[in-house]
Amino acid sequence: MLRRLHGLPGIVLALALTVTAVTGAVLSVQPALDRAAAPAIPAATSVADLAAQVAARHPGVSVIRLRADGSLTAAFDEDGARGVEQIDPATGAGLGPYAVSETTRFITNLHRSFLSGDAGRAAAAIGALAMLGLSVSGVALLARRLGGAGALLRPVRGTPAQRWHGELGRLAALGLLLSSLTGLWMSAGTFGLLPEAQGTSPAVTASGGAPAPVGTLATLKAVKLQDLRELSFPDPADPADVFTLATAEGERVVDAATGATLALKPATALERVNDLVRMLHTGRRAWVLGLFLGLASAAVPVLGGTGLVLWLRRRAARPRIAANVPARSADTVILVGSEGNSTWGFAGTLHAALTAAGHKVHTAAMNDVSSAHLAAPRLLVLAATYGEGAAPQSARHFLARLARLPGRPAVAVLGFGDRSFPHFCRFARAVADALDARGCPQIVPMKRVDRRSAQEFAQWGRDLGAALGHDLVLAYMAEPPKTMPLVLAGRELYGEAVGAPVAILRFQAPSDPRTGAPGRLPAFEAGDLVGILPPGDVMPRFYSLGSSARDGILEICVRLREGGLCSSFLHALQPGATIDAFIRENPAFRPAKGRAPLILIGAGAGIGPLAGFVRANAAGRPVHLYWGGRSAASDFLYEHELAQHLAERRLTTLRTAFSRDPDGSAYVQDRIAADAPRLRELVRQGAQILVCGGRDMAEAVTRALEPVVRPLGLDLPTLKSSGRYVEDVY
């Protein structure tokens, strides 16, 4: 809901907000420039001093103003000469006519009203309201993403667009909140929505005596020039007229003959608030704040652009459901719980097949569950599982909502997951149990689909069709990823002697067939994944990348698995042979920015991305690598390269453990346990831990690390949630 409030309105309003924000950013520089350009006001000078100097040159002076932009001006009207002149506050000398530049005026009007009068002012006010909403919802979304309001300052992880949007948004939010709130206040004033201070001055009677020289008037002598807002002179033709002197405190009426204050109208609370709001919005008389607000505004176009990218990406990932009938008239409701949107593809296939079989089908996200969904006769739930059995993104609120809603439709639950994970389809199980507990009859028992298997999905379809009394053919075709050809440039084979063959494979982009120029690799970083389609198969297998695109090669470590379709294919590959591959970003598994130490832990082929991180560490940040193999003689992957990295200080320390070496066989977790005090000190210094390798190794490492961090008052879940403990486990 929050996301919907933030996303689409943000996109729609981005252009208008960009105009307002960019013009605001341009204007924000003005107070700093004005401050540099405007002559300083001597602290000792009084209003009377300056007024006398000006009156000496301009007998027809009518108003002296100290404007918000810091310039001191005098308006005068004499025989044949009228105008507004800028005044040097030190000497009272004229500095030429005062005029706001045409450019500033244009930008100001664009900022205030899109150059379109009151309609434009109203639009700008709506824009300010939208900006306020976007700032608040954006901060709330970011807090949710980072794990609560207390976690708002943690590093933002994700794709570059997500990082830019999150980091910049967080920096700009305060400024944008201030700008939009004060902008709204000023709009309210412009449209008369705030109570207007009445302009009537208290009735006073001037002494009527002969006017004294302005420099001698006591009240004007008592007010410092730097506190002046406006001094209006009496009409020379009217002996009963008076001076009015406006300061932040209020307006004084001053007798032209005696110099006494005849009346003081103190500034109302509202006027003071208005003054403060104007200062906070324009940065006038607060140039540092102005520059800060300007920077925040300058971030708006970038936020709009990255927001558009994020929105389009999320939209593209969710397949469109054709012929989605309204929930109230549907006989079958499909609810989808998906993390990466792949489950939506299955839902689309199911939706189409049921519609073809004559059902009225409505498909929605599990989070959107309502009483209308539960009022339908049949409910089909397709649910993925996230992480260690948690609810996926589009189903996070499902169980809580379900508990509050009535209705007992007949149900069938289909779970999607990966059998190799310990909590295979745990969330789907939980959903099935919850539906069972409320007494929903089962159409077919809950079934689990392993790794998006089209065959298992089709089988479930046949079972479902049998229960519904008609044929149901679910021909799910995974959206084939866009692949590119890669050519094997080199391979090194390790570990054959110890029965665990691991190949380091290096690929290049194919060279141009006509010119022979080397091809370009797609963008990727070490730790990202490459998906490889073995010939004749539609299911890609993913491998962690050990290099970045900058290295000019794409490098992976592949352990040969018995009967493994893809690993057998890759191990049999000869230099010059071609594969079909695509890149999948894995931004969660990447060293955090900064100089904090890195602790890299891996075993076997898991060294691939870790070696890539070391290779990329040209800055010499402290990096400590723990790695376990079988035999130093046979499967010490990257042995020579790591020695060179140690010499070049890309790698600070290397601890290896070999499980089959006759002298001192050990596992990587043994090295961790032995190094506990050193590792604890590194974690205390803010080290980030990155683990890559098999699931068993990762669990053993977890057990070894818990006692390391516990004395620091930390635990691994805490480190995980702040991105200081990340895993790439298979």
Added chain:
Amino acid sequence: MKLVLPAVAATATLLSPVLAEARQVTFETTLKNYGGNGAYVVLYVTDASGAYKGTLWMAGGKAKYHRHLSDWQRASGGRATEIDGITGASVGSGKTLKITLDLADAMIDAGYKVHVDTAVEDGMDNPSEVVAPLAASASGKPVAGRGYVKSFTVTF
């Protein structure tokens, strides 16, 4: 624009609701090309002794800027009721404000004067920059203002 405004007529006896005793009067105010934001322009009437009698038209809708029309502000007290229903948009640089009203016959050649105050943001405030008699002899003769008014013409 044609205006018959009972509210003003009642308070200031300027405008006649009875057409038989009234005359149509056109006030045309053309501004100079001063090159700034739209000008606030107010037209109001004083009697032979200089006392304020009522406002004819206020060009410029934001009350918070009305204090810059200082003669009008002082004379009228700046009350919102003075300009209720006779307020329009501010007048752009080089543009003309033309208003037509039915004015009571008794107002003409009786010493009444029309004042024009103008003000522009970041520019000058020009109280009473035009003061023109409501006299038949002055009909159709343009006068220049001291500030932003290039010409001001009253036509009976």
